[in-house]
Amino acid sequence: MQAEAATITPSGAAELIQNAAALIFDVDGTLAETEELHRRAFNHAFARHGLDWHWDRTVYRDLLRVTGGKERIRAFHTRQWVAPSLSDAEIAELHRIKTAHYAELVDTGCCRLRPGVADLFTAAKGRGQRLAIATTTSHGNIEALLSRALGPRWAADFEATVVGDDVRHKKPAPDVYLEILARLKLAPPDCVAIEDSANGLVAATRAGIPVLITRSMYFREDDFRDARFVLDDLSELAIQIKN
Numbered sequence: 001m002q003a004e005a006a007t008i009t010p011s012g013a014a015e016l017i018q019n020a021a022a023l024i025f026d027v028d029g030t031l032a033e034t035e036e037l038h039r040r041a042f043n044h045a046f047a048r049h050g051l052d053w054h055w056d057r058t059v060y061r062d063l064l065r066v067t068g069g070k071e072r073i074r075a076f077h078t079r080q081w082v083a084p085s086l087s088d089a090e091i092a093e094l095h096r097i098k099t100a101h102y103a104e105l106v107d108t109g110c111c112r113l114r115p116g117v118a119d120l121f122t123a124a125k126g127r128g129q130r131l132a133i134a135t136t137t138s139h140g141n142i143e144a145l146l147s148r149a150l151g152p153r154w155a156a157d158f159e160a161t162v163v164g165d166d167v168r169h170k171k172p173a174p175d176v177y178l179e180i181l182a183r184l185k186l187a188p189p190d191c192v193a194i195e196d197s198a199n200g201l202v203a204a205t206r207a208g209i210p211v212l213i214t215r216s217m218y219f220r221e222d223d224f225r226d227a228r229f230v231l232d233d234l235s236e237l238a239i240q241i242k243n
Helices: 004-008 010-018 035-048 057-063 069-081 088-107 119-128 139-149 175-184 198-206 235-242
Strands: 022-025 130-134 161-162 191-195 211-214 229-231
Touching: 010 211, 010 229, 010 235, 022 175, 035 057, 035 069, 035 088, 057 069, 069 088, 088 139, 119 130, 119 139, 130 175, 161 175, 175 191, 175 198, 191 198, 198 211
Parallel strands: 022 130, 022 191, 130 161, 191 211, 211 229
Antiparallel strands: none
8 A cells, every 4th residue: 555655745845855865776777777778688698609598578577576687697597407507617708799788779869867867867967866876787888878868978967876896785684775875974874865676665774775666567466565655667756856
């Protein structure tokens, strides 16, 4: 009921956002619906490597419970009892091919920011709020997406960016959020985390940061009961903030 009520009362979510000193954004699924491009890029890498693996949407949805691309490959590999062994170096090369192809797909312009995201960035900057990114994806993936969506100087708008490889443990561990708090020198209640998944919700909550969820394609049915608000997207929130 909490999520349902929050979806139809964005004014409370807008107040939460407006009162924050900093907004901390997840990337995949939150800023843009990127997961389908990631799935296609993984399958491209498998084919290039001569593997007969193919991740359909059902398989990929399950694998998304494992945070991190290399970790996802390793998790799937361990389930293939008859598959040849893959070394850490081979997994890293698979991930490199996948990341490069993902960037090529994004560069076609097929993956835009989700509704309300750009407006929220603009409104936050106008109020002097600090922006940060806390994500499991790689620096390369963020660069591919945001340089296309926001321009080559996108990073100047974000005071801190922490990815999974920058910390010891990836989401749902709180490490990326704790590192962001340390870099911003802010207390958890002074921030709002904007996420789309249960793993992200758990990570931010463990760091003590209130969470606003924007439902995405692959995680719509996750358990979001501990989120402060749950919205279908940020467009209605952006309207409330501008008003």
